[in-house]
Amino acid sequence: MREQNKKIALQFQNVNFYYKNDAGKIPILKNMNLSIADGEFVSIIGASGSGKSTIFRLIVGLEELKSGTIYLNEDPVTNRSGKVGYMPQQDLLMPWRTVQQNAALPLELQKENHLDRRTVQNLLEAFGLKGYENKYPHELSGGMRQRVSFLRATLSGSNVLLLDEPFSALDAMTRLYMQEWLLEQWEQQQSTILFITHDISEALFLSDRIFVITDTPFTTLKEINVPLERPRRQYDLDKKEVTELKNNLLDQFRMRV
Numbered sequence: 001m002r003e004q005n006k007k008i009a010l011q012f013q014n015v016n017f018y019y020k021n022d023a024g025k026i027p028i029l030k031n032m033n034l035s036i037a038d039g040e041f042v043s044i045i046g047a048s049g050s051g052k053s054t055i056f057r058l059i060v061g062l063e064e065l066k067s068g069t070i071y072l073n074e075d076p077v078t079n080r081s082g083k084v085g086y087m088p089q090q091d092l093l094m095p096w097r098t099v100q101q102n103a104a105l106p107l108e109l110q111k112e113n114h115l116d117r118r119t120v121q122n123l124l125e126a127f128g129l130k131g132y133e134n135k136y137p138h139e140l141s142g143g144m145r146q147r148v149s150f151l152r153a154t155l156s157g158s159n160v161l162l163l164d165e166p167f168s169a170l171d172a173m174t175r176l177y178m179q180e181w182l183l184e185q186w187e188q189q190q191s192t193i194l195f196i197t198h199d200i201s202e203a204l205f206l207s208d209r210i211f212v213i214t215d216t217p218f219t220t221l222k223e224i225n226v227p228l229e230r231p232r233r234q235y236d237l238d239k240k241e242v243t244e245l246k247n248n249l250l251d252q253f254r255m256r257v
Ligand SMILES: Nc1ncnc2c1ncn2[C@@H]1O[C@H](COP(=O)(O)OP(=O)(O)OP(=O)(O)O)[C@@H](O)[C@H]1O
Pocket: 019, 020, 021, 026, 028, 046, 047, 048, 049, 050, 051, 052, 053, 054, 055
């Protein structure tokens, strides 16, 4: 298992947030506290509409906190835009840009960037996109588009990556392959990953910890430590303690439907 140092990559301290519509306020986070160590892989699961994507939108600065503080690498960064790698639900690749141009977009937006063309080319190869650099998104498979999108998030240069249901549109086989691929990238890049999914098995396979949203608005999230060593294989999910955990989680969600 990868060594985790004590540094905190992401922290929410007393964060309050609500949306507003004609009927009034829709509270989502109420004095919410959360802490994620550098190098951790954490998944968030919860019913549709429970506020998972809102957490990401607050981290990247697409929504403003009503009060409280979000720390990134122990700094209370007020302008977080572009400071974390973000992969939203749809891959959002620009159809008029090639694979290379889509992946390198964050570098164009950074005032100073330390990566040259050669490094980007090496990364494209490492992400299994060699030979596809000049293709357009419509010429790629779903899994390839996800890899370009993930590479683009990685090139933000941040150690923190937020992935919002990145594999939901993929077929079952490609999805399993992409999960293993993601773990390899996570190991190599030593990043901190926050991963939203509706798939309990996916969360168990990937994560060190799973945060479960049981009620909205929420103050704390229920935490589950995944009892599996790394490296992991898909058949590890058949272990007794993991199947018990899975059935437990399924029961909790079943009761809420
Ligand atoms: N811009 C907005 N204005 C008003 N309400 C919103 C807005 N965006 C989201 N909401 C509401 O806030 C709640 C949380 O939304 P959010 O997208 O975070 O949920 P989610 O858990 O990510 O859902 P899903 O699993 O379906 O993606 C939902 O009830 C949603 O309808």
